[in-house]
Amino acid sequence: MSEPSFTLLLRLLTPSLDSAVVSVAPTHVLAAALFRLAHGAPYKSLARRFGFDSSADACRAFFTVCHSINLKLGHLFELRSDSDRVRTDFGWLSLPNCCGVLGFGRFKVSGEILGQNGSLLAQALVDSEGRFLDVSAGWPSNLKPETILHQTKLYLGVEEARDLLSGPCYELSDGRSIRQYVLGDSCFPLLPWLLTPYAKPKEGDGDGGLISEEMAFNAAHRRAIGLVGMAFGRVRRRWRLLAKEWKEECVELLPFVVVTCCLLHNFVMKCSEPNVEAYLVPLREGEEEEEEKFPVFDGDMSESGEKVRDALAAHLNRVCLRR
Structure with a gap:
């Protein structure tokens, strides 16, 4: 995903990502979720790469992003x-x-x-x-x-x-x-x-x-x-x-x-x-x-x-x- 698309997506999903993991910025929360989707990376790897305190925090961040996408982008199913x-x-x-x-x-x-x-x-x-x-x-x-x-x-x-x-x-x-x-x-x-x-x-x-x-x-x-x-x-x-x-x-x-x-x-x-x-x-x-x-x-x-x-x-x- 290009930087302009990432920036737009971040803007659309904010502020729902603010409370995902208090110690990690929303930018990193979204980047981690997209990285897992794109590469199938395990939560342990996400924690190391994006600064989460634990695999559990990385998991919570991932599903917060997924939930937010379902909530905020559902209108893209345009039937x-x-x-x-x-x-x-x-x-x-x-x-x-x-x-x-x-x-x-x-x-x-x-x-x-x-x-x-x-x-x-x-x-x-x-x-x-x-x-x-x-x-x-x-x-x-x-x-x-x-x-x-x-x-x-x-x-x-x-x-x-x-x-x-x-x-x-x-x-x-x-x-x-x-x-x-x-x-x-x-x-x-x-x-x-x-x-x-x-x-x-x-x-x-x-x-x-x-x-x-x-x-x-x-x-x-x-x-x-x-x-x-x-x-x-x-x-x-x-x-x-x-x-x-x-x-x-x-x-x-x-x-x-x-x-x-x-x-x-x-x-x-x-x-x-x-x-x-x-x-x-x-x-x-x-x-x-x-x-x-x-x-x-x-x-x-x-x-x-x-x-x-x-x-x-x-x-x-x-x-x-x-x-």
């Missing part, structure tokens, strides 16, 4: 506040009225609490540039994606409160209109507001058996769905504490740190910091990112969702024919 920009920016994929792309990030946890190769999942909605619009973290990896979805504030905001994705419909050139929607991977159910790819009717690579409209939709969907992995990949590269395997005794704190890092990711984008690929080395062995693989949803599909997807697929096919 509600900046939906017009989000929809407009999906124009590069010819996806009118699209409000984001939904997927998962996986964070490794050691021990037996989550079983062999256990992890915690974070469901995230991202925009066309990889900003996080909504994050729900802390779900055990043995839960089905649709089970997680139904318990998130995003789902409740659309289906029950009806204060999300409730804006005006967009009229297509053929006279059909489509409501606001998000794209989701095939592990999710097809809903009127959550559009998943068309299933391939036969085994094998490619889109064999799909008609041109369905292929056009799946092609646009593939380009968009990669935005989730890109966003989580950048988070892991910049904040390497999340690239490490967490001990099971710390598992309750992991979701809190995940959300903190997602907010910091949005903050550095807002500050126009360069993408991490430009200057950070690749992840080390044992820190590799895993491509998320979940079983294809095999439940009932929404008829209304099928109509919205078909209308969008026809639009995308017309766009392809004009190119």
